[in-house]
Amino acid sequence: MSVRKYVVAISLLVVMLVSACTTTSVPSAEEDALSRLDVSKYPSNVYVGLSGPYSTQERMVSEAILSAARFIHIKQALALDSRLVTSYRSDKGLQSFAKDEAAFFDDTAMAETINQLEILEVYFDPEAGAVVIVKNRQEDGEDRIYESEYNKEGKPTWLALYPKLDGYRFGVGSAKRHYFLNNSLEAADFAAAQNLLDLKTEHAYSVENVTTKNELMERSLYQAQRGLLKGFTIIARYYDKETDTYWSLAASLE
Amino acid sequence: MKKLLTILVLALLALAMTGCATAKVAEPVEPARPVIIGAEGIPQPDWVYKTVSTQDMHFETGYGKMSDKQNSIKRATVEAKNKIAAWISTQVKEVVVTYINDAGSGDNRQALDAMEVISQQVAEATLSGVSTEEVWVDAENGVWVLCSIPIANIEQNFEPASEAVAEAFVESEAAEAANTKMKEAFANLLKGAN
Numbered sequence A: 001m002s003v004r005k006y007v008v009a010i011s012l013l014v015v016m017l018v019s020a021c022t023t024t025s026v027p028s029a030e031e032d033a034l035s036r037l038d039v040s041k042y043p044s045n046v047y048v049g050l051s052g053p054y055s056t057q058e059r060m061v062s063e064a065i066l067s068a069a070r071f072i073h074i075k076q077a078l079a080l081d082s083r084l085v086t087s088y089r090s091d092k093g094l095q096s097f098a099k100d101e102a103a104f105f106d107d108t109a110m111a112e113t114i115n116q117l118e119i120l121e122v123y124f125d126p127e128a129g130a131v132v133i134v135k136n137r138q139e140d141g142e143d144r145i146y147e148s149e150y151n152k153e154g155k156p157t158w159l160a161l162y163p164k165l166d167g168y169r170f171g172v173g174s175a176k177r178h179y180f181l182n183n184s185l186e187a188a189d190f191a192a193a194q195n196l197l198d199l200k201t202e203h204a205y206s207v208e209n210v211t212t213k214n215e216l217m218e219r220s221l222y223q224a225q226r227g228l229l230k231g232f233t234i235i236a237r238y239y240d241k242e243t244d245t246y247w248s249l250a251a252s253l254e
Numbered sequence B: 001m002k003k004l005l006t007i008l009v010l011a012l013l014a015l016a017m018t019g020c021a022t023a024k025v026a027e028p029v030e031p032a033r034p035v036i037i038g039a040e041g042i043p044q045p046d047w048v049y050k051t052v053s054t055q056d057m058h059f060e061t062g063y064g065k066m067s068d069k070q071n072s073i074k075r076a077t078v079e080a081k082n083k084i085a086a087w088i089s090t091q092v093k094e095v096v097v098t099y100i101n102d103a104g105s106g107d108n109r110q111a112l113d114a115m116e117v118i119s120q121q122v123a124e125a126t127l128s129g130v131s132t133e134e135v136w137v138d139a140e141n142g143v144w145v146l147c148s149i150p151i152a153n154i155e156q157n158f159e160p161a162s163e164a165v166a167e168a169f170v171e172s173e174a175a176e177a178a179n180t181k182m183k184e185a186f187a188n189l190l191k192g193a194n
Helices: A003-021 A028-036 A059-074 A112-114 A180-201 B001-018 B067-088 B153-154 B158-168 B171-191
Strands: A046-050 A079-089 A093-104 A118-125 A129-136 A168-176 A200-213 A216-229 A233-240 A245-253 B058-062 B091-104 B110-137 B145-149
Touching: A028 A046, A028 A059, A028 A118, A028 A129, A028 A200, A046 A180, A059 A112, A059 A118, A059 A129, A079 A180, A079 B067, A093 A180, A093 B001, A129 B058, A168 A180, A168 B067, A168 B158, A180 A200, A180 A216, A180 A233, A180 A245, A180 B067, A180 B110, A200 B091, A233 B158, B001 B145, B058 B067, B058 B153, B067 B110, B110 B153
Parallel strands: none
Antiparallel strands: A046 A129, A079 A093, A079 A216, A118 A129, A168 A245, A200 A216, A200 B110, A233 A245, B058 B145, B091 B110, B110 B145
16 A cells, blocks of 8 residues: 555545534524524515425425415404403412413405415425415515514523514513424414503403402402404514423514 | 881891791601512512502502413403402492300300401403503512503493403303302301391
8 A cells, every 4th residue: 555545544534533523513403493484684574484394395385375474464453362260269379360362363365465475485494394485565665673682691682571662562472382383383473462462452351259258268350351453573583492482572563 | 216126127037037947857768678689680660569640540560470471471460450440340248247155144254256257349340451561570480560541541431342342251150150159158147147
């Protein structure tokens, strides 16, 4: 074996060793999927839709387009309903805290909305399925109203403090991880919408019944509330790995 | 005479000056409150322990500590709305029954009085336009909220709002059963008292 061959062989070994020792910083699947859903660099008439995994790419793309169109309709108007029952006994503490919440939007003109969409980008992600970024040609594009800021730990500041901006209201929602990413995000978005309703209630009915007998107090409380959100948009998302929780920051018009 | 008049004028002037002077009363110094820092590094706001009031808005606070922040906010806002409802409309019914056990005679005489009170308080209202003005999280992750309602919304007719939520309210079977039990207890008590 010539000296040249030795040098080549040793060089190869060194390269292999170095490669083996290097740790590649691969972002986790969640971070990666969420970063693909971030459309904050686009104007406000750009939406993102995701499908979740399906058997074919065609199906995934059509589901993702539907999902984007849904966000456009939700932005127009989102009706919320929330009912809560809670009961308390002085000797046993809180006995129940049960809530029943729902959200409704008008999907009658969904096909018309989809016809007006311009597809800007399509990605495929193992967790998110198809991710489509679309532009709504029926709407003027404006600057995004808010950009997330992060604290020393790298967490967005809106987890602790609601942003304040004239003409807008903000709500924060969270959800534990569901089996599919799209379901986790939908649950967090829904919670953010309900949080907006909790913070500003247009109509509420409240009835409390307190009975005191000797030294025992029993209390039951029922509350129903309804509201209509206009301009509802998810403006930021965050995945907390420690608690395996998805967070959504939502805004609506004042 | 002139000297007397001068003295009189001076005396009156001195009196007038004394009368106008206001004695400086030392203002009571409020004891300094320790600064309480919440879980998010924000000091405890005044509204947590002080009543807030303005002429056009009514304010109430609410507190909630549940398994997560979102439910804590929900509970806190529910409690604040309940306080607003109680402020608007509260009905209290009370039944007091006194039992007297009289035994013995002379020096051994013993009289025992026992009193039982059953009270029922119902707060029921339809609210319109309740806003959460502030949120503060204490060191134990309990959430405090300050909610407001415009006084004008309380004064106006609530019919539309009432209709909007009336259909949503269906009393649960458990609540109905509890109510029936409560009424029976009242009836029994009243029978015993007669």
